Amino acid sequence: MRVTSNLFPETLQQQLNSLQTKQLNLQTQSATGLKIVEASDNPGDYAVALNSTEDLSRMLGYVNSSNEAQLKLQSNQSAMTSMQKLVSRSYELAQRGNNVLNAGDLQALAVEVKDIVSQMANLANTQVDGYYTFGGVENKPPVLDSSTGLVATSNTSIGNFVLNSTTTANVTKVDVNQNYSFDTGIVAGNGTVTAKGFLSNGTTNILTTVQNLFTSLNSGTPTSTTQITDLKNSMDIITEQLGKSSAKLAALDANSTRVQTDQQLGKQRVSELTQANMADVLTQLQKTQFNYQAALQSGARILNISLLDYVR
Amino acid sequence: MAGIGLPGTLLMGARSLNAQRLAIEVTGHNISNVNTPNAARQRVNLVTDIQLNLSLGPQGTGSYASNIESLRSKYLDNQIVKQTFNQGFYDKKASLASLVQETLGENLSTDTTGGVNGASSETGVQNDLNQFYEAYQSLAANPTSLEYRQQVLERARSLAGDIQAIASRLSDVQTDMRSEAGSTATDVNTLSKQIATLNSQIMKVESQTGAPANDLRDQRQEAIENLSKLISIKTSTNATNSSMVDIQIADTTGTALATGGTAGGYLVLGDNAAGTVINGNASTATASVGISATNPALVTLTNSATSTIPASTGLGGELGAIVNVANFVVGSASVAGGSSATTADTVYERLELFATQLATQVNALQNNGSAYDLDNNNNAGNLFSFTAGNAAATISMSLTNGRALAASSAANSPLNSTNASTIANLRDTQISPGSGWTNTSLSEYYRSSVVADTGFIVQQATRDSSTQTLVMNQLTAQRESVSGISIDEEMTNLIRFQRAYEASARLVSVADEMYTKVVNGMGAGR
Numbered sequence: 001m002r003v004t005s006n007l008f009p010e011t012l013q014q015q016l017n018s019l020q021t022k023q024l025n026l027q028t029q030s031a032t033g034l035k036i037v038e039a040s041d042n043p044g045d046y047a048v049a050l051n052s053t054e055d056l057s058r059m060l061g062y063v064n065s066s067n068e069a070q071l072k073l074q075s076n077q078s079a080m081t082s083m084q085k086l087v088s089r090s091y092e093l094a095q096r097g098n099n100v101l102n103a104g105d106l107q108a109l110a111v112e113v114k115d116i117v118s119q120m121a122n123l124a125n126t127q128v129d130g131y132y133t134f135g136g137v138e139n140k141p142p143v144l145d146s147s148t149g150l151v152a153t154s155n156t157s158i159g160n161f162v163l164n165s166t167t168t169a170n171v172t173k174v175d176v177n178q179n180y181s182f183d184t185g186i187v188a189g190n191g192t193v194t195a196k197g198f199l200s201n202g203t204t205n206i207l208t209t210v211q212n213l214f215t216s217l218n219s220g221t222p223t224s225t226t227q228i229t230d231l232k233n234s235m236d237i238i239t240e241q242l243g244k245s246s247a248k249l250a251a252l253d254a255n256s257t258r259v260q261t262d263q264q265l266g267k268q269r270v271s272e273l274t275q276a277n278m279a280d281v282l283t284q285l286q287k288t289q290f291n292y293q294a295a296l297q298s299g300a301r302i303l304n305i306s307l308l309d310y311v312r
Numbered sequence: 313m314a315g316i317g318l319p320g321t322l323l324m325g326a327r328s329l330n331a332q333r334l335a336i337e338v339t340g341h342n343i344s345n346v347n348t349p350n351a352a353r354q355r356v357n358l359v360t361d362i363q364l365n366l367s368l369g370p371q372g373t374g375s376y377a378s379n380i381e382s383l384r385s386k387y388l389d390n391q392i393v394k395q396t397f398n399q400g401f402y403d404k405k406a407s408l409a410s411l412v413q414e415t416l417g418e419n420l421s422t423d424t425t426g427g428v429n430g431a432s433s434e435t436g437v438q439n440d441l442n443q444f445y446e447a448y449q450s451l452a453a454n455p456t457s458l459e460y461r462q463q464v465l466e467r468a469r470s471l472a473g474d475i476q477a478i479a480s481r482l483s484d485v486q487t488d489m490r491s492e493a494g495s496t497a498t499d500v501n502t503l504s505k506q507i508a509t510l511n512s513q514i515m516k517v518e519s520q521t522g523a524p525a526n527d528l529r530d531q532r533q534e535a536i537e538n539l540s541k542l543i544s545i546k547t548s549t550n551a552t553n554s555s556m557v558d559i560q561i562a563d564t565t566g567t568a569l570a571t572g573g574t575a576g577g578y579l580v581l582g583d584n585a586a587g588t589v590i591n592g593n594a595s596t597a598t599a600s601v602g603i604s605a606t607n608p609a610l611v612t613l614t615n616s617a618t619s620t621i622p623a624s625t626g627l628g629g630e631l632g633a634i635v636n637v638a639n640f641v642v643g644s645a646s647v648a649g650g651s652s653a654t655t656a657d658t659v660y661e662r663l664e665l666f667a668t669q670l671a672t673q674v675n676a677l678q679n680n681g682s683a684y685d686l687d688n689n690n691n692a693g694n695l696f697s698f699t700a701g702n703a704a705a706t707i708s709m710s711l712t713n714g715r716a717l718a719a720s721s722a723a724n725s726p727l728n729s730t731n732a733s734t735i736a737n738l739r740d741t742q743i744s745p746g747s748g749w750t751n752t753s754l755s756e757y758y759r760s761s762v763v764a765d766t767g768f769i770v771q772q773a774t775r776d777s778s779t780q781t782l783v784m785n786q787l788t789a790q791r792e793s794v795s796g797i798s799i800d801e802e803m804t805n806l807i808r809f810q811r812a813y814e815a816s817a818r819l820v821s822v823a824d825e826m827y828t829k830v831v832n833g834m835g836a837g838r
Contacts (some may be wrong), residue, residue, distance in 0.1 A: 004796030005346055007789060014785060033422050034431055039767025040413055040774065047764035049420060053432045054755055056441035058739060061449030067452035131456050137720070137728040172727045174453040175736070184453070185727075267423075274420055274431035307803040 011301040019292045026285040035066030046207040046275045052270045058178075059263045066256045070182040070249060071087040076186050077245045079133070083198060084238045086116050086123075090210045091231040094223040105219030110217035117210050121152040121161045124188040124207075131186070134188045134197070137170045142199070143207065161207055163188060169195040171218060176255050182248070186241060198241045206234040236286055314366060324361070324374035325820035331358055332813035338380055339805045342797045350534035352384045352795035353802075354526055368731075382526035388791040389533055393540045393547060395787055397562075397629040399780045400541035404633035406773035408489065410751035412641055412659055413766050417474070427663050437478065437762065440471040441739075441755045445645040448736035451719055456686065461714025468674075468695055472707045474669050477670055479704035482642055482660050489638040491595070496542055496631045497579045503539040503739035504559065504569040505533060509557040512573035518555045532557065537781075544628025545569065562628060640792040642770055655748040660704070662762045669745050669756055671696035673738055676710075683718035683731040691720045 029035055039046040086154045093109050093116075124142040135144050146162040156271040171185035189197020189204050199206045209230040216223060316324065335356040345351035357380075361373040371805035418436035426647040433439045447467040451460040510532040515642045517525040536559065539545060543561060550556035550572045559570040568576030627635060643658020675694040677683060695717070697710035711717065742751045749757055 001789075002793040002796075002798070004792050004798040005800070006796055007792045010406075010788070010792075012784075014781075034420055036431070037415075037420055038413060038770075039418060039763050040410070040770035043764040043767030043771055046420070046767055047759050049431060050418075050433060050438050050759040053492075054438070054442055054739070055434070057446055058449075061446045061736065063448070065449055065453040066452075129456065131727060137722065137725040139726050170722075170725070170728065171731055172453070172455060173733070174729065175449065175733050178740075180734075215783065270423075270431055297579070307800045311803060311807065 008299070008302055010138065012295065012303070012311050015295050016180045016292070017287055018267070019295060020286050023292065026281055026288060029276040030278065030285060033276055033278065034274050035146045035281075035299070036274045049270050049273045052273070054264045056263060059259050059266065062175065062177050062259045063263070065258060066182075066259065068253050069174055069176060069182050070256075073245055073249050073252065076133070077144050077242065079251070080186075080198060080238060080242045080245055083120065083123060083240060086120055087206060087210070087231065087234045087238050088236060088263065090116050090213060091228070091235055093217075094213050094228050094231050095219050097223035098225070099132040099222075100230060101222065106217045106222065108219050112215050113210060113214040113217055117161060117207070117214055120199070120207060120210065125151060134186060135164075136168050136187045136195075137172060138166075138281055139165055140167045142167055142197070154309045161211060163197075163200055163205065163207060165190050165192075167195060167197075169197065176252065178238060178261060180255065182252065182255075186245065198238060201237050201240075204230060204233045205286075206237060213308075314364075315371055315450070318823055318830065320373065320799050321823040322827070325816050325823055327361070327376050329372055329813060329817035329820065331356065331375055332809045332816055333673040334377045334380075335809040336806060337801050340360050343799065343802050343806075346797045346799055346802075348530075350537065350795065352382045352526070353797045354380050354382050354393075357381055357502060370820050373459050375588070379523060380526065382524060382529065383793045383795050384529075384533070385791065388787060388794060390547065392787050392791060393536055395780065395784055396537050396660045397632075399777075399784050400629040401544075401636075402773060402777040402780045404630040405637055406770065406777040407756065408485075408633060408637040409641055409766070409770040409773050411485055412482070412637065413770050415485055416659075416763055416766060417478065417542040436763075437471065438755065438759055439756065440467070440474050443467045444471050445736050445739045449719070452729040452732040452736055455719040455732060456726055458714055461686070461717050461719075464717055465711065465714055466708065471670075472696060472709060473668075475663065475704055475707050478663060479667075480589065482663070483705070485646075485813045486638050486642050489634050489642070493631060493634045493638070496634060500539065500542050500569070500631065501575075503535055503542070504579075506535045507539065507559055508555070508570040508573050508575045509552070510535060511570065515553050515555050515573065529658055538585050540629065542629045543631045545793060562593075563609070581785065631766075641766075655749075656761075658765055660760060662757075662765075663747065664702075664704045665747055665749060666754065666758050666762065667698065667707045668700070669699045669743065669749070669757075671703060671707055673741075673743065674735060675710075675740070677731060678718050680718075682721055684720040684723055684725070684728075685718045686715040686720075686726055688724055688726070689716070690718070690723070692716045749786050 028037065030040065036042050036046050036049065078080050089168045090113060093113055097106055097109050121143045124134055131139050132141055142164055143152045143161050144161045144164050145152045148160075167187060167190045169187050169189070171183045172188060173181045174184055175181045187197040189200035189202070191200045191202070193202030196202055209227070212221060212225055213231070216227065242301065336473070338354050338356050342353050357378045358376050360374050363370040363372050365371075385768040416436060418433055418438060420431040420433055423432040444464075444467040447464040449461070451464050453455070454460045510528055513671055514525045514528045514532065517528060536547060536557070539559065545565075546560050546562045546566070548558050548560070550558050552570060557570075557574045558568065558572065559576075560566040568774070569579075570576050599716070602784045638659075641658060642680050643660040656662045671694075675696055677697045679691055679693055681690050683692070684690050693712075693716055694710040697704040698708070719731075720726060721730035721734070722728045738753070739755060740753055742753050744750045744752075749761070
C-alpha cells in the first residue's frame with residue numbers, strides 16, 4: 001500500500017485521539033472508583049444498579065420504621081413495668097387486708113390503694129403530643145370518669161373510673177419488611193374480649209378489681225379471697241403483656257438484623273456491578289500511557305524525517 | 313540511411329524539455345496542494361513519439377506529454393460519499409443522544425456508607441422517588457408527626473420539580489436541535505448550489521480544452537462529500553453531459569438536489585406545530601414541515617416539483633441525525649393520555665407517561681373517600697396538580713399543608729397509617745396504564761424505559777459511530793494510497809524530472825554543437 005505524507009499525521013491524530021479518550025475513561029474510573037457512571041456506560045447494569053439502590057432505599061425505610069417501632073415498644077414496656085409494680089403492690093395490700101381485722105388499719109391501706117388506682121388511670125391516659133399512647137388509632141382516652149364521661153385525670157373521683165367502651169384494639173401498624181407489618185402499640189382495652197388490653201382481657205378488669213379492693217378496704221371490710229384471685233389474674237395479664245412486648249422487641253431486633261444484612265448484601269451487589277477493578281484499571285492506564293508516549297515518540301521521529309533534509 | 317537528422321534531434325530535445333518542464337510544474341502543483349482537502353495527486357503522462365521505420369529498423373523520435381491525469385478512484389470516491397453520510401449520522405446522533413441523556417441528570421457516585429464501596433444515584437428522579445417513598449414510610453411509622461408530614465411535602469416538591477426540570481431541559485435541547493436543523497438545511501442548499509455551479513464550470517472547461525478539469529473535479533468531490541456528511545445522497549452521471557454529476561437525496565423518490573448545472577431542489581425545513589419555516593425563504597416553501605410536537609418531522613423540497621420526504625425513512629447525515637433524535641429520541645408529550653393504542657417510544661413521551669401516572673396514582677390514594685387526613689377529612693385534595701397532556705412540564709404541588717396528607721385509611725383514626733403505607737408501597741405496585749407500560753412499577757418504568765433505554769440509544773450510537781469511523785479510516789487510507797500526495801514521492805519526482813530536463817538540455821546543446829560544426833566547419837564556405 002502506498003503511504004502518503006498526510007496519512008502519517010492523520011493516522012497519528014486518530015491514534016492519539018483514541019488513546020486520549022481511553023485515558024480519560026480510565027482516569028474517570030480510577031478517580032471515581034466506578035466503572036459505570038452514566039447509563040450509556042452499561043445500560044443494563046446501570047438499571048440493575050438503580051434497582052438495587054431502590055432496594056437499599058426501601059430497606060433504609062424499613063430500618064427507620066423498625067427503629068421507630070422499637071422506641072415505641074420500649075416506651076410501652078416501660079409503662080407495663082410500672083403497671084406491673086402497681087398491680088403487684090395492690091396484690092400485696094390485698095393480702096395484708098385479708099389478715100388485718102382492724103377497720104382503721106384497713107382504711108389506712110385503702111389510702112394507698114386509692115393512690116394506685118389514680119396512678120393506673122393516669123398511666124393508661126398517657127398522652128404524647130396530644131395523642132393517647134394507649135388509646136388505639138382512634139386516639140380515644142382509655143379511662144373515663146363513669147359519672148361525667150370525661151377523661152379521668154385525678155384521684156378526686158376515685159371509684160368512678162371506667163374503661164372507655166368505645167376504644168378498639170387497633171394500633172398503628174408499620175411495614176418493617178416486605179409483607180411484614182408490625183403493631184407498634186398496645187391498648188388499655190375496653191373491657192371486652194374484642195379489645196383486649198393491659199387493663200382488661202375481657203374477663204378480668206384490672207381497674208375495676210383494684211377499685212373494688214379500695215371500696216372494701218375503705219369500708220373496713222377485709223379483702224376477700226375472690227379479690228385476691230382477681231388481683232393475681234391481673235398480675236398475669238400484665239405479665240402476659242410484658243411477655244408479648246418483649247417478644248415483639250425480639251422479633252423487631254431479629255428483623256432489623258435481617259434487614260441490615262440484606263442492606264449489606266444489596267450494597268455488595270451494587271458494588272460488584274459498579275465498582276471498577278482498580279488493579280486492572282491502573283494497569284490499563286499505565287499501558288495506555290505507555291502506548292500514548294510511544295505513539296508521540298514514534299510519530300515525532302517519523303514526521304521529523306523528510307527527503308528535504310537530504311537534498312539540496 | 314535516413315533518420316530524424318540534426319533538426320529532428322533538436323526538435324526532440326525541445327519536446328523533451330517541454331515535457332520535463334511540464335512534469336516539474338505538475339509536481340510543484342502537487343506539492344502546493346499537499347494539504348488541500350480532497351486534492352488528488354496529478355501526473356503528466358509521457359508517451360513515446362512516432363517511430364520512423366528505417367532500413368536499419370524502427371527509430372524512435374522522443375517523447376511528449378500526452379495529458380495531465382488526476383489519480384482518483386471513482387469506486388473509492390463513491391464509497392466514501394456513501395459512508396460519509398453514515399459517519400455524519402452516527403457521529404451526530406451519538407453527540408445529540410448524549411445531550412439527551414444528560415438532561416435526565418442521572419449519575420452514579422461512590423457511596424461508602426456501611427463499610428461497602430457501593431454506588432448510588434444522588435441526583436435525578438430515581439433518587440427523588442426513593443426519598444419520596446422513604447418519607448411516606450417514615451410518615452407511616454409516625455402518622456401524627458407534623459415534621460414527617462412536612463418531609464413528605466418537601467420530597468414530593470423535589471420530585472415534581474425535577475420532573476419539570478427534565479421536561480424543560482428536553483424542550484431546550486429540542487429547540488436547539490430545531491435551530492441546528494434549520495442551519496444544516498441551509499448548508500445543504502448552499503452546497504447543492506455550489507455543486508451545480510461546479511458542474512457548469514467543469515462542463516465548460518472540459519468542452520473548451522478537451523482535457524479533464526482536474527482541480528474543479530477535486531473541488532466538486534470535496535463539495536459532494538461535505539454535502540454527504542449533512543444528508544444521505546446518491547450521485548449519478550448526468551444524462552446529457554458525462555462531465556456533470558447529478559445529486560439526489562437517497563430517499564424513495566430520489567428528490568434532486570442538483571441536476572447538471574441546476575440546483576434541483578430547495579430544502580425547506582419547517583415546524584409543523586408552529587406552522588413556520590425554519591430556514592430559507594418562506595415564500596419558496598409550499599408546506600410547513602419539520603420537527604413537530606405532534607407529527608414526525610417532514611422535510612420538504614420545493615422548487616419545480618414539490619415532494620415531501622418523511623424523516624422516518626431516514627434522511628441520513630447530520631440532518632437526518634438531528635431530525636431523528638429530535639423526533640424519535642426526544643419526542644414530545646403526544647401520548648400523554650396513555651392511550652393503549654399508542655406506544656410511548658420517545659424519552660419525552662415516556663417521561664410524560666411517568667409523570668401522569670405518578671400524579672394519578674398518588675392522587676388516587678391521597679384524595680379518595682376512604683383516606684383521611686389528620687383532621688379527619690376525606691377527599692383531602694390531590695398531592696400533585698398537572699395539566700393533562702402536559703404533565704411532565706406542569707406537575708407541581710397541590711397540597712401545601714402537611715395536615716392534609718391522607719395517611720389514615722379509617723375515619724376518626726389519626727394514628728392509623730395504612731394509607732401512608734399504601735402510598736409508600738407504590739414503589740412495588742405494578743400498574744398497566746397502556747402505551748407500552750404493562751405490569752411495571754413507577755420507578756421500574758422510569759429507570760428501564762427512560763434512563764436505561766436512553767443509555768442504550770447513546771451506547772448504540774457511540775458504537776455505530778466507532779464502527780463507522782473504522783470503516784471511514786479504512787476507506788480514507790485506501791483513497792489516500794491512490795490519490796494522496798506524498799512529499800517524498802514528489803521530491804523524488806522533482807529530482808527525476810530535473811535530471812531529465814538537464815539531460816534534454818544537454819541533448820539540445822550537443823545537437824547545437826553538431827549543427828555548428830556542420831554549418832561552420834564543413835563545406836564550400838570554409
